[in-house]
Amino acid sequence: MEAINIDHLYVSYGQSFVLRDVSLQVQEGEFLGIIGPNGGGKSTLLKALLGLLPIDSGKVQIFGEDPLLRKSVVGYTPQFSSVDRRFPISVFEVALTGRMQKGFRPFMKYSQNDKEYAYAQLERVGIEKLYKRQILELSGGEYQRLLIARALAAGPKLLILDEPTASVDAGSREKIYRLLEELNHEMTIVMVTHDLLAISSTVKKLACLNGDLVFHGEPEMNEKIVNELYGCPVDLIAHGVPHRVLQQHEHKGGNGCC
Amino acid sequence: MLLNALFEYQFMQNALIAGILASIVCGIIGVIVVEKKLVMMSGGIAHTAYGGVGFGYLIGFEPIIGAFIFAISAAFGIGFIKRRGGARSDVIISLFWSLGMALGIVFIALTPGYPPDLSSYLFGNILSVTRSDLLLMLILTIIVALIISAFFRYWKAYLFDHEFAAILGMKTTFFEYLLLVLVAMTVVVLIRVAGIIMVLSLLTAPAALAALISNKLKSRMLLAIGFGVIFCVAGLWISYEFDVASGACIVILSVISYFAGFLLKTIKARRRKMKLLN
Numbered sequence A: 001m002e003a004i005n006i007d008h009l010y011v012s013y014g015q016s017f018v019l020r021d022v023s024l025q026v027q028e029g030e031f032l033g034i035i036g037p038n039g040g041g042k043s044t045l046l047k048a049l050l051g052l053l054p055i056d057s058g059k060v061q062i063f064g065e066d067p068l069l070r071k072s073v074v075g076y077t078p079q080f081s082s083v084d085r086r087f088p089i090s091v092f093e094v095a096l097t098g099r100m101q102k103g104f105r106p107f108m109k110y111s112q113n114d115k116e117y118a119y120a121q122l123e124r125v126g127i128e129k130l131y132k133r134q135i136l137e138l139s140g141g142e143y144q145r146l147l148i149a150r151a152l153a154a155g156p157k158l159l160i161l162d163e164p165t166a167s168v169d170a171g172s173r174e175k176i177y178r179l180l181e182e183l184n185h186e187m188t189i190v191m192v193t194h195d196l197l198a199i200s201s202t203v204k205k206l207a208c209l210n211g212d213l214v215f216h217g218e219p220e221m222n223e224k225i226v227n228e229l230y231g232c233p234v235d236l237i238a239h240g241v242p243h244r245v246l247q248q249h250e251h252k253g254g255n256g257c258c
Numbered sequence B: 001m002l003l004n005a006l007f008e009y010q011f012m013q014n015a016l017i018a019g020i021l022a023s024i025v026c027g028i029i030g031v032i033v034v035e036k037k038l039v040m041m042s043g044g045i046a047h048t049a050y051g052g053v054g055f056g057y058l059i060g061f062e063p064i065i066g067a068f069i070f071a072i073s074a075a076f077g078i079g080f081i082k083r084r085g086g087a088r089s090d091v092i093i094s095l096f097w098s099l100g101m102a103l104g105i106v107f108i109a110l111t112p113g114y115p116p117d118l119s120s121y122l123f124g125n126i127l128s129v130t131r132s133d134l135l136l137m138l139i140l141t142i143i144v145a146l147i148i149s150a151f152f153r154y155w156k157a158y159l160f161d162h163e164f165a166a167i168l169g170m171k172t173t174f175f176e177y178l179l180l181v182l183v184a185m186t187v188v189v190l191i192r193v194a195g196i197i198m199v200l201s202l203l204t205a206p207a208a209l210a211a212l213i214s215n216k217l218k219s220r221m222l223l224a225i226g227f228g229v230i231f232c233v234a235g236l237w238i239s240y241e242f243d244v245a246s247g248a249c250i251v252i253l254s255v256i257s258y259f260a261g262f263l264l265k266t267i268k269a270r271r272r273k274m275k276l277l278n
Helices: A042-049 A091-097 A112-125 A140-153 A170-183 A195-200 A223-230 B002-008 B010-035 B041-059 B063-084 B089-110 B119-123 B131-150 B152-160 B160-169 B172-194 B196-213 B216-240 B246-278
Strands: A004-011 A017-029 A029-036 A057-063 A074-077 A158-162 A189-192 A205-212 A213-218
Touching: A004 A042, A004 A189, A004 A195, A017 A042, A017 A189, A017 A205, A017 B063, A029 A042, A029 A195, A042 A057, A042 A158, A042 A189, A042 B010, A074 A195, A074 A223, A074 B160, A091 A112, A091 A140, A091 B152, A112 B089, A170 A189, A195 A223, A195 B002, B002 B010, B002 B216, B010 B041, B010 B131, B010 B152, B010 B172, B041 B063, B041 B089, B041 B119, B041 B152, B041 B172, B063 B089, B063 B131, B063 B172, B089 B119, B119 B131, B119 B172, B119 B196, B131 B152, B131 B172, B152 B172, B152 B216, B160 B172, B172 B196, B172 B246, B196 B246
Parallel strands: A017 A213, A029 A189, A029 A205, A074 A158, A158 A189
Antiparallel strands: A004 A017, A004 A057, A205 A213
């Protein structure tokens, strides 16, 4: 079954289109990485997927349904900087919000079951010892893992992450990628990232977005795609790394456009 | 003495009850307003309410009811235009702000007979609170307290991250408008105590002071209610003893208290740092 079906999607802010004619299918169980330059519409695509912003034309479906119907549970880990870290709330309380059910019950309380489930997700990302802390007291890596735990607490079949390793130290980054690989056995994952090293070692499929979809397929790109994506040849990869995103450049040194 | 006066005079009892009611809504909504940076929005709603006061005088019904209607309309108007992304929200707020004041002036000018004394609406006069004012304040306070406490966990999730709440199926647009309506109700309760012009200090000072002390949403609200009661009662006492305007006393007291709290916390933090360095 298709976890995600995006068909000829157009999204605009004001006068200009951020997404132009994007079509993309993600099968159940896939691990899709989305890369692209800043302003290329990566976050916009995720928000359209989540039904958080109006689309101009085209179709977005999650497990065959309009995302606005909220039929299937989707886990979402927003960009680190988009959530106010000064809000007075504890680590455990944040994880618990993932257990919030649809509907509107006065004097709603989270059940013991909910609490255990939320705690188990904190254990899973390895920050259960911090459960009493206020979120302001967490490091960047811990906060990022908390946001993942909150998404997992919802019990999602599809996990959507927006740059889960931005502003995270190298150790935490490695942990997050290992965790995502493990989670991929249970759920479909879509991840926006700037981290090109991760692309080659973690994701199974790759999409490159720069307003329109430049490339979609196996995580092996050639120079032509990168040129189209970033507008100039860039050496994307450090030497001595086992997996290469790029095939070997034919000519080094670039042409001075960036 | 204040205590004797309290037993003796109905208006003193009314003033005390009004102060407590105002402190309750201030504590609850003030914490949210401060946390979500809705302070200017609240100021806009309060000043728009002045148009309603004038409208009440012109048509001939309770001015506070007029203030209520205008405040609610302002909440919906600002919220709607902001959602549509029409203009930057501070522009919209300032337009509502001055339009409300201007309408109030025009309505009062059109009112036949002697111009009414508006200073109690502008600057607040807790000693002139009437029974019908109290009844309206009581109803609004109960509504605000009930809506926040009955859906407290939803509010917490919404206020922390409204996008995530929306993905889980929460009707966040509804909550956004509901919050603005609650702010409008709060402002109306506060007008009689602190006046339109000084509403903001009662809304922000107790909440900001509570934020210096606690890192939990619920305890911040309870603390802010406590501070509000102290400011209102002490302000009332000062105003009674020295025969000065009650609203001004309450406002000065709450602002001074916040600065004192802020100073104390800064000194404490610096001492701790010095200790660690040595």
